[in-house]
Amino acid sequence: MASQMCKNTCPFGYLHIREGRINNRGTAFGGCRVYLPPKTLRTLSLIKKIKVIMKQRTMTSVLLLLCALCMRAATIDVKTNLWSGTQTVTDDWQGSVQVTADGLQQAVEGDVIAVTVSEISQTASYPQVSLRKTAGWAQFDPAVGVNLDKDAALPYEARMTLTADVVDEIKANGFVVTGCGFTATSIDLIQKKELEEGEKGNPVHTVWTGDKAIDWSEGVTDGWLKIDAAGFANAQTGWKLRFNYSDLAIGAQGHISTGGWTDMPDATEYVQLTASFFEFTITEAMLAELKAGGCIVTGIGFSLTSVELIDPAQVPMISCAVDNGSIKCWEVDEQPQISVTLQSLEGSDMNTTVTLKLRTDAYEDYFTKTENVTVQAGGTATVTIPLTLEPGFYHAVVEANYGLLRDFNIGYNPTAITAAPDMQPDFNEFWAKAKEDLAAVPIDAKVTLDEEKSTGARNVYFVEMQSIDNGDGKPVTIRGYYAVPKAEGTYPVVITQNGYDSNGASQIYWPDTDSNPEWIELNISNRGQLINNRAPYKDENAFYGEDYKDNEWFAYNFGDKDTYYYRGAYMDVVRSIDFVIASNELDCAKGKVQADNIFMTGGSQGGAFTIAGAALGDGRINAIAPSIQFMGDFPNYFKVGSWPASTARAMQEKLGLSDDKMYEFLSYFDTKNLATLVTCPVTTAMGLQDPVCPPRTNFAPYVNFKSEEKQYVVNPDCQHETPADWYNSYMDFFKAHLKGNGEPEEPSEPTIVPITLWQGEQECTDDWQGYQIIDASKCQLTAAADEIAVTVNATSPTCQYPQLMLNDKGWAQLVDTEAIPLNGVDMPYEATITVTEAMAEEIKANGFIVKGAGYTFTSVVLKHKAYPSDTEKGNDATTVWEGEEAISWVEGSNNSILIDKANLPENIKEGDKVRVYITGLGVESATGRLLANWTALDGFSNISPLKGNYYEYTLSAANVNALKESGLRVSGNRYTATRVDIIDPAKEYLIISQIDDNDIKAWEKDETPNLTMTMTNVEAEDVTVPYTITIYRDMVDEETGTHSVYRTYTTDVSLPAGGTTTETIDMTDLDEPGFYQLIASVDGNDVCSYNIGYDPTGIVSPDDSQPDFWKYWDEAKAELATVAMDITMTEQPEYSTEARKVYLVEMKSVADEAGGEPVTIKGYYAEPTAEGVYPTLIQYQGTDNGTGSVGSPMNGDDRKDWCEFILSTRGQKLCRDDKYGYDFYSYGWGDMREHYYRNAYLDCVRAVDFIKSRKKADKDAIFAAGGSQGGCFTYVAAGLTQAFRAIAPSITGHADFTDGMRIVNWPRQKFLDTQAALGYTDEERDVFNSYYDTMNFASRVNCPVITCFSLQDTTDPAHTNIAPYNLLVNVDEEDKEYIINPFLGHSTPADWTQTYMDFFEKYIGTPLPPTGIETITTDNGNGENAPMYNIAGMKVGKDYKGIVIQNGKKRVKK
Secondary structure, eight states: OHHHHHHHHOTTOOOBOOSOOOBTTBEEETTEEEOOOHHHHTOHHHHHHHHHHHHHTOHHHHHHHHHHHHSOOOEEEEEEEEEEEEEEEOTTSOOOEEEOGGGGTTOOTTOEEEEEEEEEOSSOSSOEEEEEOSSTTOEEEEEEEEEOOTTOOSSEEEEEEOOHHHHHHHHHHOEEEEEESEEEEEEEEEEEEEOBOSOOOOOEEEEEEEEEEEEOOTTOSSOOEEEOGGGGTTOOTTOEEEEEEESOOTTOEEEEEETTSSBOTTOOSOEEOOSSEEEEEOOHHHHHHHHHHOEEEEEEEEEEEEEEEEOGGGSOOEEEEEOGGGSSEEOTTSOOEEEEEEEEOBSSOEEEEEEEEEEETTSOEEEEEEEEEEEOTTOEEEEEEEOOOOSEEEEEEEEETTEEEEEEEEEEOGGGOOOOOOOOTTHHHHHHHHHHHHHTSOOOOEEEEOGGGOSSSEEEEEEEEEEOOSSSSOOEEEEEEEEEESSSSOEEEEEEEOOOOGGGOOOOOOOOTTTOTTSEEEEEEOTTSGGGGSTTTGGGGGGGGGGGTTTOGGGTTTTOTTTOHHHHHHHHHHHHHHHHHHGGGSTTTTTTEEEEEEEEEEETHHHHHHHHHHHHSTTOOOEEEEESOSSOOHHHHHHHOSTTHHHHHHHHHHHTOOHHHHHHHHTTTOHHHHGGGOOSOEEEEEETTOSSSOHHHHHHHHTTOOOSSEEEEEETTOSSSOOTTHHHHHHHHHHHTOOOTTSOSSOSSOEEEEEEEEEEEEEEOTTSOOOEEEOGGGOTTOOTTOEEEEEEEEEOTTOSSOEEEEEOTTSSBOTTOOOEEOTTOOSSEEEEEEOOHHHHHHHHHHOEEEEEESEEEEEEEEEEEEOOOSSOOSOOEEEEEEEEEEEBOSTTSOBOEEEOGGGSOTTOOTTOEEEEEEEOOBSSOOEEEEEETTEEOTTOOOBOSOOSSEEEEEOOHHHHHHHHHHOEEEEEESEEEEEEEEEOGGGSOOEEEEEOGGGSSEEOTTSOOEEEEEEEEOSSSOEEEEEEEEEEESSOOTTTSBOOEEEEEEEEEEEOTTOEEEEEEEOTTOOSSEEEEEEEEETTEEEEEEEEEEOGGGOOOOOOOOTTHHHHHHHHHHHHHTSOOOOEEEEOTTTOOSSEEEEEEEEEEOOSSTTOOOEEEEEEEEEESSSSOEEEEEEEOOOOOSOSOOOOOOOTTTTTTOEEEEEEOTBSGGGBOGGGTTOTTTTTTTOTTTOHHHHHHHHHHHHHHHHHTOTTEEEEEEEEEEETHHHHHHHHHHHHHOOOSEEEEESOOSOOHHHHTTTOSTTHHHHHHHHHHHTOOHHHHHHHHHTTOGGGGGGGOOSOEEEEEETTOSSSOHHHHHHHHHTOTTSOGGGEEEEEESSOSSSOOTTHHHHHHHHHHTTTTSOOOOSSOOOOBOSOOSOTTSOEEOTTSOEEOTTOOEEEEETTEEEEEO
16 A cells, blocks of 8 residues: 555655665665655755654655655746847848846756747858857857757747856856847746745735935935834844835935944945835844844935835745836837736745836836736736826836836837927027137148058048137147048948047947948047047146046036037037048048938937037938937936936036026037937937936937938837947948939939739728738839829728728838728728838838728739939840859868959949859759858858849949959859859849739649730830740659759740830640749849649649558557546636636547557637537647747637637647657657657547547537648548548648658658668658658548648648648548638638638538448449549559549449
8 A cells, every 4th residue: 555655656656665774775664665866865854754753663654754755846947038129130140139147147057048039031051049158259168059940930949058167157247149040039048946835924024114204415404214123123134124215316325324323234335226125135243233223224315115124935936027028118009018927936826916116207206006916836927007108208116026026117109208499599690600610620631541450441540630629719639530441432421429438438449441341431539538538639638627537528618608518529520521521632532422421320429419410510411320319408307317417416506507597508509409400311229228318318309300201219128328230220221311422313204113912802800800911022122202002992881990001020010101091081992102211121021911990902002113214225244154063062062163353344333233043953942152252242141042043142342342353253052053144233124024913823724824924114215025934843853853944935025115015925835733833034034933833633642651551540549549538627717708618628648659658638628608519620730849839728709609629739839848859750750659740640539539528519510620730630630530520721731741852841851861860761761751641641531621722832832732632532522622822831811710610611510421431333434544542542553453432433343
């Protein structure tokens, strides 16, 4: 009995009973050996207890004690967010996230850093996440990182386990996440934590409550509070001594002393107050003082509300985190809210609280709310507190579980903040006079080449120039660095203004010789600062006198606007513009400056300087990018920030100025007033947590800019800093605003070319259901000033506010768009949206979505404005190489092409394109690469995967210089180059071509495939051009492993000047059933590359199941039948409704290996509450990559009249288990018993067993659906059980492995790798795979089938989807249907669920189809040429005798 009892409770198995003694193998006594972990044996108290019990000879007590002690505590994964946001890491390793050491102090060996990846670049050769040291971004040893699979399901969680050495490094210095070809959205620390056991009491002991103003200011006699020693009678070391406060003022501090006014031991610091309390951990020395004399609370700028003692031992072990999405600046159409997630580490349910305290950025208490919450043992809970806010910024303090969780700033509707200009009447005259004074000072520029800094593409010069005086009539010298490209040409200019040179210790920057070779850059040090504040120029600053001693430029001549520091400093900014323009006549940059393309940027003080440059620069600045800017809205600035208010107040007191006089003086230099003079485009960045230049002071100038185009970003986590991508962001903004050096940017009369992006009929329902995704591939011609026209043909009479909306791919409102109301408009109605620069950039990269509420639309058209040029057309391509070279960078077969610089066109220039024509593409992704000999081309990213007839790249000026010096090397991998051209786009005929989308389809047998091309000639002359279609088979040639041209069609088309012509090519000889890649080109330029099909039901993918196929599966099912289901159902009350109850189901399935323990599988089950029997839907799920959501249960009200079961097979979704490595194809491959899919298929059968066990499930109306892997499961379960009334597999995976290995590389590569590891032949590989091939189960599917798949699917292609469908020999033609989506990839259309549910509805109430061959005829049958199959589903020849299936009928062939 005791042995059996321990077997059921002890994790180390049964107890062996014999006489023995205590040793390092276990504890033996009284004939019992109890095996214990060594850690337990080393516990002296345990041994003592054992001895006592041994004497008492109470065997059962001993065993119970030891089993309890050796039970392992339950553990859970606790995730701590270290960073969240969006960071793209480019193909060339640009982009990173730096994580500080602050959040890593609890990290230990074995913890995991998880990087959530939202996108993986398809053009990166080897996309990867790399964890680096912060010092020089050095690799760890060994390297820490994760290679990314381009086909991985997204979002993907890249997990890296920490070694002891890595932990030591990151706890000291933090780490950097970088890599290649991905976008990260969060970085988390994942730790395994043991659950705590035991009861917890109230941890809070109140010592004092009240409301006492604390203020140590001079003259205040009662600004402190004495707490008597009696309050600390029960205090203990290790407890927290907490002081809660309210009514916080700017610059508040807290401090405690002993009762005798001496320093409190271990608490001598003065605490800066920002949250809601300050506290100290009680030490022995502190406890002695507290018990002897109590303490005295002093400080300034707060009211003390209570003093508490906190007993940490009684605080529940609950990990709390503020949702990073709560820390942001909300826009007016968003709902502000603070969400807190609590994860319990307790073994029992715990009650705790979450408190939010909100105050304005001006330190006024605004809102307080406390929520009580119960967190289940080992579980999580989320508390969300919605907020009602006025426009502005707020400081949030979040307390949770008896402690401070986090304090941070938030914002709401910032552009509605009031920051009225307060300039004086003579404001404009004041600055006009300053500019007049500056103009009287000659620049007197001195330019010196710094050879050490000029080793790359640009020369870097040290420059000096004269600027306006400081009030003494003597010009001031200012200095900087000036970088000018060495190459001939003209260049745009960016001027960088610098931040405040605090303490004369700020870093001095100069433009790098190589970093921006297509721009001229000036980095200027304004008077007294940076270069001017270092030897040998520092002595010049003695002029600034006593106020300069702490480098307080803000104080110099404070109160005198005519000699104030910033009058001169703002004029230095203007002088920097003067210098750039003047340099066009200096040797350093003669003739190279584009005077109408001067841009300016700067941060902090440099942000104020940048605004001043645009305001006072006489329109010479093209666009600006100020960030975290200084000098904004002084009356409010001094309420929300401590500096420079402290300096200003000191100077105010020194000079005896009133507030009105001080603010009147400062108004001349306030950026909110200067902003009224700014009309150029503006982009700006602000830090939401910035304590130096708080966001309110940044928005003061922003709301006053007069610019027609302005944009901002509020970075939620940034303090007085900008994010890593700010530089690239503003440089992209500047590039988008480059002017054409005086030439008109556009002709006055463009040709309007309508480009159909979508056509059909799409309803957007009253409840916002229904939408249409417009793929980016259709939007590549989009440009600013184009129009998007959506034709609306009806509005819903029941929708109160019908409206049309454009969304981006993330379902946020598309940039620069607003919802279009549709009330009262006449039908049909054309809703028109004008495209902006930002909109064009977004939709060309990602496409867009048309959605809304209460209307139906029939088309989406891009009205593109095309502008012809005066350049002579023709002879646009120069061939620089021709031949046939296999390109490879794989070791052993390395090969590339070097084109000598002498063979390149003499007139090659910026904007020309290198075009490489290609053939020989295979299943694996090919990559194109261009170099200047072996040197990387600046800005070039590898092009992958290659497709179409060629790949090409547009050259920058730096690229041209590199090629002229070193020649052009064509490199890459897995393709054959046949020709290389240099193309001058200016000489290409401007012809806009678009296909008829209706021709991209799977053509039926009685149709003639064709492609209609509409071509618009924008030129002013007639043009004749070739229109060509190239066809490739979807499968590579068996002999070469590459795609070869299957068919080519071409015709010449005459296009009249300014006219549009439509031409159709009939592909009459494309008559072989199959799927194909179609590439269409006009005038040598590829227009499209799509997959099409012909006669898909005529494709033959023969059943290749082995003779023992069904015997194998019958035996497998027999094994499953021996495993008791052992069902456990747990209601999910948050999803249950009155209509249906929702349960979590757990049950047993076969073991992973012979003789092993049954595996628990799970799922969600919904069942109507009313009596009766109901049709049932089983949903099988797609492959789980181990990241992202495990999926939520169905809602009780979703399908009220259905039972419904969502299965998670072993190792996936609800059953996640690292055991399988999320590489399910490889797991157990080669082992007929242990292969993952053998057992997963049986899990699918078990789902049917479960449904059959439910009384309310109608056994004659069980239906199944699933996509991808779930499509496979659906077919397989139907074939193995014949229990379904109808099924709906979609984008089906795991089908036709043999053909699939000649179409896509996944799972092909998995099979090749495992095959090589096991030494299998190709035949052995195919035989093994045949047992798990979806199509081989089709012959026993006996129910109606509707399936849906996609032509452009590169994961589970159309060819492999049609294979099981074509083998449905036991399903009548009228009961099967396929839908092919022409433009979708690995996805189904929005209405697919409704489509298959409508299909299922037809069969509810009808009897199940027969499960075997019930009617056999003996006639010879008709249609003798039709394929025949035996009862195992294998194709047989004409000589076969026996029972056959032909033409969908069963008969005996004699």
